Amino acid sequence: xxxxxxxxPYYAVIFTSQRTTVDEGYGDMADRMVAMAAGQPxxxxxxxxxxxxxxxxxxxxxxGPDDIAAWRRxxxxxxxxxxxxxxxxxxxxxxxxxxxxxxxxxxxxxxxxPRP
Amino acid sequence: xxxxxxxxPYYAVIFTSQRTTVDEGYGDMADRMVAMAAGQPxxxxxxxxxxxxxxxxxxxxxxGPDDIAAWRRxxxxxxxxxxxxxxxxxxxxxxxxxxxxxxxxxxxxxxxxPRP
Numbered sequence: 301x302x303x304x305x306x307x308x309p310y311y312a313v314i315f316t317s318q319r320t321t322v323d324e325g326y327g328d329m330a331d332r333m334v335a336m337a338a339g340q341p342x343x344x345x346x347x348x349x350x351x352x353x354x355x356x357x358x359x360x361x362x363x364g365p366d367d368i369a370a371w372r373r374x375x376x377x378x379x380x381x382x383x384x385x386x387x388x389x390x391x392x393x394x395x396x397x398x399x400x401x402x403x404x405x406x407x408x409x410x411x412x413x414p415r416p
Numbered sequence: 417x418x419x420x421x422x423x424x425p426y427y428a429v430i431f432t433s434q435r436t437t438v439d440e441g442y443g444d445m446a447d448r449m450v451a452m453a454a455g456q457p458x459x460x461x462x463x464x465x466x467x468x469x470x471x472x473x474x475x476x477x478x479x480g481p482d483d484i485a486a487w488r489r490x491x492x493x494x495x496x497x498x499x500x501x502x503x504x505x506x507x508x509x510x511x512x513x514x515x516x517x518x519x520x521x522x523x524x525x526x527x528x529x530p531r532p
């Protein structure tokens with residue numbers, strides 16, 4: 301399932317990245333960062349996808365900018381980012397955005413457009 | 417490469433989706449929608465990734481909410497969404513967000529944190 305979140309407004313951190321071919325340590329660190337982020341104040345959820353071409357998008361959701369900044373200052377998160385720049389990423393972009401509206405659809409809802 | 421965009425503020429549409437196993441027509445329609453979106457007023461760029469588990473994230477970037485609404489009303493886009501709910505998607509979520517800050521890093525920049 302994808303992240304199930306409260307009603308907006310809340311914040312999204314959109315992390316778009318291109319991996320190198322270096323895999324050593326990546327999976328363990330990624331799992332650890334996901335678990336650590338989930339324990340931070342203001343964390344709401346996360347979705348992540350990476351295609352066979354190595355381009356990935358991770359969107360994490362947060363209560364507000366202060367929570368995002370606090371996670372960014374976390375010592376282990378800093379180490380992970382440093383290692384990422386050294387080994388795992390070719391390039392990346394980070395965007396901080398305020399989610400204003402959100403809606404979803406599930407197959408069980410039937411075929412109608414959820415926002416006609 | 418990932419989307420290269422103007423300075424914020426601008427808008428992001430975060431589309432998180434789970435595919436069914438139905439592939440018929442999907443690739444052609446997805447390519448067509450990417451090409452059509454790129455021709456709409458206010459379109460800034462798009463990034464997309466889908467993992468082997470069928471979870472995908474597409475983020476399209478726009479000048480503002482009116483541009484997003486206009487693309488949503490486009491007749492062929494409506495047909496694509498209808499077909500998507502019938503055949504290609506198990507569930508999806510759409511989030512509209514205002515991008516407030518953005519920064520990037522490329523391997524050629526060297527190892528320093530782009531926002532220390």
